[in-house]
Amino acid sequence: MEKYDVIIVGAGTAGLTAAIYALRAGKTVAVFEKNTYGGQIVNTPDIENYPGLKHVSGFEFATALYEQATELGAKVLFEEVTRIEDNGDIKAVTTSGGSYEATSVILATGAKNRPLGIDREEELIGKGISYCATCDGMFFRNKVVAVNGGGNTALEDATFLANFCSKVYVIHRRDEFRGDVSEVNKLKEKDNVEFVLNCTVTELIGDEKLSGVKVLDKITGEEKTLEVEGLFIAIGQMPENSLFANVVNLDDKGYIIADESCTTKTAGVYVAGDCRTKTLRQLTTAASDGAIAASLC
Ligand code: NAP
Numbered sequence: 001m002e003k004y005d006v007i008i009v010g011a012g013t014a015g016l017t018a019a020i021y022a023l024r025a026g027k028t029v030a031v032f033e034k035n036t037y038g039g040q041i042v043n044t045p046d047i048e049n050y051p052g053l054k055h056v057s058g059f060e061f062a063t064a065l066y067e068q069a070t071e072l073g074a075k076v077l078f079e080e081v082t083r084i085e086d087n088g089d090i091k092a093v094t095t096s097g098g099s100y101e102a103t104s105v106i107l108a109t110g111a112k113n114r115p116l117g118i119d120r121e122e123e124l125i126g127k128g129i130s131y132c133a134t135c136d137g138m139f140f141r142n143k144v145v146a147v148n149g150g151g152n153t154a155l156e157d158a159t160f161l162a163n164f165c166s167k168v169y170v171i172h173r174r175d176e177f178r179g180d181v182s183e184v185n186k187l188k189e190k191d192n193v194e195f196v197l198n199c200t201v202t203e204l205i206g207d208e209k210l211s212g213v214k215v216l217d218k219i220t221g222e223e224k225t226l227e228v229e230g231l232f233i234a235i236g237q238m239p240e241n242s243l244f245a246n247v248v249n250l251d252d253k254g255y256i257i258a259d260e261s262c263t264t265k266t267a268g269v270y271v272a273g274d275c276r277t278k279t280l281r282q283l284t285t286a287a288s289d290g291a292i293a294a295s296l297c
Pocket of ligand 1: 044046047048049116148149150151152153154156173174177178179200234235236237280281282283
């Protein structure tokens with residue numbers, strides 16, 4: 001059985017930062033990732049708020065982080081972790097590819113996109129419905145699209161799409177945005193962006209592919225149809241930690257309960273990044289958690 005000093009679950013910003021810190025402290029490190037490296041940030045077109053980097057795409061940032069960790073010696077295994085057992089000084093980690101052991105485990109599982117939860121959403125994924133403007137935006141060049149959400153992801157996605165789509169509707173359920181004012185102001189300057197506020201998406205229209213969305217104005221009760229070929233859903237994330245409920249406590253939304261110390265109820269099991277309870281989920285706070293968790297291993 002392969003044994004490491006530190007096993008990290010998740011190769012996003014928190015996990016890879018933890019790997020860098022643990023490796024530089026002389027530990028052996030395996031990072032398990034069930035999808036691709038980088039986490040959510042790979043879908044961000046332009047990062048402008050990471051200290052020291054004025055502009056960088058999410059993909060470039062994640063790739064640099066991945067290379068930094070692997071060049072230092074991190075073993076990144078693309079396997080899904082399905083169970084962690086606390087055997088005192090040793091943690092047994094089961095994955096889709098095998099069984100491993102570690103002295104310490106850092107959970108850096110991030111979060112996944114939250115679906116809207118309306119009829120035909122799943123059926124139309126790839127046929128007009130997308131959760132990633134950076135990945136799929138180019139398919140909608142010169143077309144009319146909508147972005148649903150009011151956080152930084154939705155605002156940044158809309159800015160990105162407005163550069164090459166003929167029109168971008170920004171549908172948000174309130175008239176105030178959760179995302180940064182600077183991002184809202186950028187959008188207000190675009191001639192091809194229209195805000196559809198206090199509205200929720202109630203229906204997806206189109207047979208083989210999306211041709212429009214119905215939105216309901218929560219204030220007036222009016223329903224209208226927006227003719228769009230793409231709907232980019234950016235309404236936040238959901239954590240995925242239920243598999244680890246035997247070694248950590250989860251809150252009612254599924255986040256791992258922990259404070260800035262990044263410790264959990266199990267000695268030797270730490271948590272870092274968006275998957276834990278916290279007030280600010282940002283690259284900077286994910287990186288900070290990764291460094292703290294690794295320093296405890
Ligand atoms: P978020 O900040 O949680 O925002 C989610 C948005 O979706 C909110 O505006 C919310 O509306 C709306 N929403 C949630 N559920 C909905 C539903 N069922 N129907 C309609 N609307 C719904 O999520 P995010 O934008 O993905 O950002 C996640 C975190 O990453 C944030 O901390 C964000 O700042 C960070 N982020 C940072 C950067 C960057 O620094 N460059 C880029 C992207 C994201 P309400 O506002 O009404 O609740």
